[in-house]
Amino acid sequence: MTNPVLSVRNLEVEFHTRRSVLHAINGISFDIAKGEVLGVVGESGAGKSVTGLAVIGLIDPPGRISGGEIYLSGMRIDHLPPEEIRRIRGKRIGMIFQDPLTSLNPLYKIGDQIVETIRTHLNLSETAARKRAIDLLAEVGIPAPEKRIDAYPHEFSGGMRQRVVIALAICAEPDLIIADEPTTALDVSVQAQIISLIKRLGRDHGTAVMLVTHDMGVIAETSDRVAVMYSGRIAEIGPVQDVVQNPLHPYAKGLMGAIPTLAGEDKRLVQIPGSMPRLSAIPNGCSFNPRCGFVFDRCRVERPEPIAHGTQAVACHLYDGAAKTAIKETAA
Amino acid sequence: MLAFTLRRAIQAIGVMLAVGIISFSMFRFAGDPVNQIVSLDTSAAEREAVRKSLGLDDPVVMQFARYFGNAAQFKFGVSYQFRQPVSSLLAERMPATLELAICATIFAMVFGILMGVYSALKRDTALAKIFQAVSLIGISLPTFLIGILLIYLFSVTLGWLPSFGRGEVVRVGWWTTGLLTLSGLKALILPSITLGLFQLTLIMRLVRAEMLEVLRTDYIRFARARGLTTRAIHFGHALKNTLVPVITVAGLQFGSVIAFAIITETVFQWPGMGLLFVQAVQNVDIPIMAAYLLMVSLIFVTINLVVDILYTVVDPRLRSTLRRPA
Numbered sequence: 001m002t003n004p005v006l007s008v009r010n011l012e013v014e015f016h017t018r019r020s021v022l023h024a025i026n027g028i029s030f031d032i033a034k035g036e037v038l039g040v041v042g043e044s045g046a047g048k049s050v051t052g053l054a055v056i057g058l059i060d061p062p063g064r065i066s067g068g069e070i071y072l073s074g075m076r077i078d079h080l081p082p083e084e085i086r087r088i089r090g091k092r093i094g095m096i097f098q099d100p101l102t103s104l105n106p107l108y109k110i111g112d113q114i115v116e117t118i119r120t121h122l123n124l125s126e127t128a129a130r131k132r133a134i135d136l137l138a139e140v141g142i143p144a145p146e147k148r149i150d151a152y153p154h155e156f157s158g159g160m161r162q163r164v165v166i167a168l169a170i171c172a173e174p175d176l177i178i179a180d181e182p183t184t185a186l187d188v189s190v191q192a193q194i195i196s197l198i199k200r201l202g203r204d205h206g207t208a209v210m211l212v213t214h215d216m217g218v219i220a221e222t223s224d225r226v227a228v229m230y231s232g233r234i235a236e237i238g239p240v241q242d243v244v245q246n247p248l249h250p251y252a253k254g255l256m257g258a259i260p261t262l263a264g265e266d267k268r269l270v271q272i273p274g275s276m277p278r279l280s281a282i283p284n285g286c287s288f289n290p291r292c293g294f295v296f297d298r299c300r301v302e303r304p305e306p307i308a309h310g311t312q313a314v315a316c317h318l319y320d321g322a323a324k325t326a327i328k329e330t331a332a
Numbered sequence: 333m334l335a336f337t338l339r340r341a342i343q344a345i346g347v348m349l350a351v352g353i354i355s356f357s358m359f360r361f362a363g364d365p366v367n368q369i370v371s372l373d374t375s376a377a378e379r380e381a382v383r384k385s386l387g388l389d390d391p392v393v394m395q396f397a398r399y400f401g402n403a404a405q406f407k408f409g410v411s412y413q414f415r416q417p418v419s420s421l422l423a424e425r426m427p428a429t430l431e432l433a434i435c436a437t438i439f440a441m442v443f444g445i446l447m448g449v450y451s452a453l454k455r456d457t458a459l460a461k462i463f464q465a466v467s468l469i470g471i472s473l474p475t476f477l478i479g480i481l482l483i484y485l486f487s488v489t490l491g492w493l494p495s496f497g498r499g500e501v502v503r504v505g506w507w508t509t510g511l512l513t514l515s516g517l518k519a520l521i522l523p524s525i526t527l528g529l530f531q532l533t534l535i536m537r538l539v540r541a542e543m544l545e546v547l548r549t550d551y552i553r554f555a556r557a558r559g560l561t562t563r564a565i566h567f568g569h570a571l572k573n574t575l576v577p578v579i580t581v582a583g584l585q586f587g588s589v590i591a592f593a594i595i596t597e598t599v600f601q602w603p604g605m606g607l608l609f610v611q612a613v614q615n616v617d618i619p620i621m622a623a624y625l626l627m628v629s630l631i632f633v634t635i636n637l638v639v640d641i642l643y644t645v646v647d648p649r650l651r652s653t654l655r656r657p658a
Contacts, residue, residue, distance in 0.1 A: 056557060090559025097557070102550035105569050106649055107576075116568075117558045152648040168558055 003074040004031035005175050005208035006055065011078075012067035013047075013054050013232075015279075022279040024050045026232040027068065029306070032176065037202055037209040039223030039240065041216060041255070043276050046229040048212040052178040054078075055210070056093050057085035073175060091121040094169030094207075096198075098181040100162035104153035110137075110164050111149035114171055121172040136167040140197060159190035163197065170201060177202070180212045195222050216259050220244055228252045231276055231287040238312030248314040250292045286317065294318055340640055344633045351629040352400045355622035369412075408623035413615045418623045422605060426627075427507045428498055429597070429604030433589045435520050436528035441582055444532045448539025449574075452547070453566060463536065470533035475592060479526040479599035486522060494519045496601035527596040531585050538581055542574040549573075576646055583639035587632035 013025035025047045032038045040048045053059050055070055057077070070078040077088060089095075097103045105113060114133040118124060124132065130149070137145035140163040153161060162182065169177055179198060183191040199222050202209045211222060219226050220240060227237040228249065236249040247253045257270030274291040277283060283290055289299040298317050306313040307320055366383050374382075383389050387398060402408070408418035447467075451460035470478075487495035499515030501508045510516025546552060547570055555565045594606035601607065605624060612620035644650045 058553070058556060086556075086559050086561065088559070089557055095554070095557035097550060097554055099550055103554040105551045105555065105573070107572050107647060108569075109648075116564065117560065120558070120560055120564070154649045165554070168554075172559075 003071075004033050005036075005073055006032040006210065007071040007074075008051075008055065008068070009071070010068035011051070011054060011065065011070065013050055013059060013063060014066045016062040016064075020280060023282070024063070024232055024279060025054065026282075028229075028232075028234045029068075030227055030234065030237055032208040032210060034175075034208055035202060035206045036225065037199065037211055037223045039219035039226040040210060040212045040229060041214060041219055041226060042229035043214065045231075045276060045279070047232040048214075048229055049180050051229070052095070052180050052210060052212050055176075056089055056095050056178055057082075058089075058095075087121075090117055090169075090174070091172040092175050094172075094174040094177045096162075096165055096169050096177065096179040096182045099185045100158055100165050101185065103165050104161060106153055109150050109152055110156070114149075114164075114168055117168055118171050132171070133167075136171055137164070139201075140164070140167045140170075141193075142167075158186055159193065162186060162190075162194055166194075166197060166201070170205070170207070173205060174207060176208045176210065178210045178212070181214070182211070183215070183218060184213070191218070198222065216244070216255065228255065231282055232279070233287065233315060234306065234313075235288065235316070236312060236314045237306070238310075238314075242311050248309055248312055248319060249288075249316050250294050250318070251288050252314075286315075336644075337637075337641060340637050344637050347633050348626075348630065349400070351626060352403060353396065355403075355625040356396050356399050358622050358625075359618055403623075403626055408626070409619040411612075411620050412617045413612070414617075418619045421608060421620065422623055422627060423506060424508075425603060425605045425608045427509060428602060429590060429593050429606060431510060432520065432523055432527060432596070432602060432604060433586065433593055435524040436526075436589055437531065437582065437586055439524050440528035440531035440535055440585075444535025444582075445539050445578070447532075448536040449543060449566075449571065451536070452540045452543035455544075464540075467533035467536050470529045471537075475526060475530065475595045476599050478529055479522070479596060482522045482526055483599070493522050495522075498603055523596050523600045523602055526599065527589060527593060530592070531582070531589060534585065535578060535582060539574055539578055542577055543570060546570045546573045572646075576643070579642055579646065580639055583635050583642070587628070587635050590631055591628055 008031070009029050010027045011025055011029070012023065012027055015022045015024055028047075028051065030038065040051065042048050050059070050063070054065055057080070059065060065078055068078070069076055072088065072092060077085060080088070104110065108116075111130065111133055114136060115126065115129045118129040118132055119126070122129070134145045134149055137149060142148050142160060142163055148156075153164070156164060162185075166182075177198070182198065183194050186194060195218055198209060198211070201207060209222075211219070213219060223240045225238060226240045226243050228235045228243065228247075228251065230251050236243060236247065236252045243252060244256060247256045251272070254270060254272035258272070260269060272291055277287060277290070283300075285301045286292070286295075286299040286304050289295045292299065296317070302317070304315045304317045304320070306315045309319050366379055366386070366388060369386075370379055370382055387395060390398075406419045408422070410416065411418050411421055414421060447463050451463045454460050483495045486493045494515070497519060498510045499517070499519035500513040501510050501516060502512045503509075504512075510520060552565060552570060555569050560569075590605075593602075593604060594609060596602065597604045597606035598610055605627070608620060609624045611617070612624070
């Protein structure tokens with residue numbers, strides 16, 4: 001495989017508060033290849049969004065990247081000076097935020113916002129940038145773009161605004177798009193359109209996509225691979241069919257079990273007991289151990305590292321050689 | 333847009349009518365107007381004649397209609413103390429007050445916005461903290477004290493600037509201006525600072541708070557994610573959004589700047605409307621007091637109207653809601 005577009009190695013992010021240091025991200029590693037869509041799922045507070053913000057260099061104090069490396073097409077970007085990471089933002093990494101209603105500056109025409117972004121990153125004249133903006137709006141599916149370019153954000157519906165946001169994110173042909181819950185604020189019928197738009201753009205331009213969401217349905221529909229995050233760590237990562245159909249990590253099993261199916265409607269959905277630990281009180285060892293049905297002594301003392309298991313990688317002691325057989329019996 | 337402007341203009345006329353009633357009734361509160369005109373030994377018949385010639389025997393409503401009609405044409409009657417038409421007295425004094433108020437407002441806006449933006453963007457620097465501390469003093473010190481302190485420092489101790497008056501004045505048509513002579517400009521400095529300091533601190537604190545608020549919004553975060561330069565984000569995107577409420581406050585404050593000018597004008601013996609008003613109060617010169625009240629409210633109402641219209645210029649969202657009222 002050639003250099004992945006995005007390569008994250010042992011990334012750690014911490015937030016300094018008055019009382020203590022909170023570890024939001026605790027050593028995660030993953031790659032995204034050209035044209036690949038990586039879904040990142042997890043509960044609120046699992047560190048999904050923070051991971052996205054860390055990649056694009058928008059972690060604000062009191063937060064900071066405290067360890068690990070981030071490579072964009074082989075170039076290390078996590079310790080760049082602010083001015084250089086700014087040049088990468090928007091040009092080589094595009095970002096889409098959750099709420100399209102608040103992502104656009106209400107006082108500027110959308111065309112002006114797109115032209116401004118294009119001209120920040122590409123050496124184009126005003127007219128050329130405007131023409132490009134119209135093309136972009138057409139590409140993201142805004143009808144009559146040459147007219148709508150002079151409209152203000154409040155003159156668009158939520159779904160249309162998210163299309164504008166996407167046009168802004170891709171206006172300089174980035175290598176990577178980070179989509180942070182791009183459909184959460186939209187209604188279901190619009191969600192599907194936006195998802196297929198992101199997917200099509202990724203395919204057409206060979207753009208890598210990091211799709212952060214808590215919606216397994218969206219992931220299953222869009223992603224090539226999926227990373228399941230739990231309290232600042234990746235519990236399991238692998239091709240989306242494998243993880244959905246055959247989850248390995250007990251947490252991932254719980255997540256998949258919590259998805260209602262059309263077939264077995266009379267069964268009660270599986271619930272994972274308890275809730276995710278607060279950042280200030282992450283348990284020793286495996287952070288999932290207080291909620292895990294398969295917990296054993298080792299889980300309470302030793303933090304599991306990701307172990308390759310077929311196409312998947314899973315951070316769980318259950319899959320570590322000797323222990324594995326013992327668990328299989330308990331589970332059965 | 334036109335309908336909106338018309339609607340607001342009609343409201344403004346309503347307000348002016350209400351103020352007119354108040355200023356009209358001032359003549360009555362201070363006793364029988366006839367007594368203030370005639371001398372003690374005037375006979376009852378002569379008093380009646382005066383009353384009749386002034387139209388004071390007409391019904392109150394008629395009198396008010398006449399008063400308001402005259403006031404609308406800037407005819408405010410004759411001053412008791414100066415024996416001159418009030419309108420010409422006011423016209424003579426107005427340029428001084430307006431020049432002072434405009435200079436004070438410009439001073440307050442320029443420095444208020446600069447200091448506010450600076451203390452929002454460089455929140456943790458020593459200078460930003462000094463601005464914050466100084467602004468507290470500016471808000472809590474009374475205007476006359478600031479004026480007297482400035483006079484003490486710059487006029488008495490250092491001798492740099494005049495302590496009273498307008499300096500040399502040039503006449504341009506009916507308008508007298510102190511902006512064209514050196515002594516006039518020098519005379520403007522201390523009163524403008526005195527009058528503008530409170531507005532300055534107000535605007536600075538407002539800009540700072542608004543700017544911090546705007547910098548936290550999603551569209552600023554998204555602007556950063558788009559890789560825009562810090563300058564474009566701060567001064568293009570954040571500042572413009574900050575200015576919407578600042579325009580309102582600064583505009584509305586312009587009215588109170590004119591009203592507050594009474595104190596500053598008294599301290600600096602500035603020959604403006606405020607000083608005229610203070611003298612009128614001392615001499616119970618009701619035509620001047622009533623006219624001053626009407627003029628100041630007219631300025632207030634006009635400013636309100638202009639601010640409302642300016643709003644729609646800055647914020648496109650208002651424009652479209654006005655076009656299609658929902």
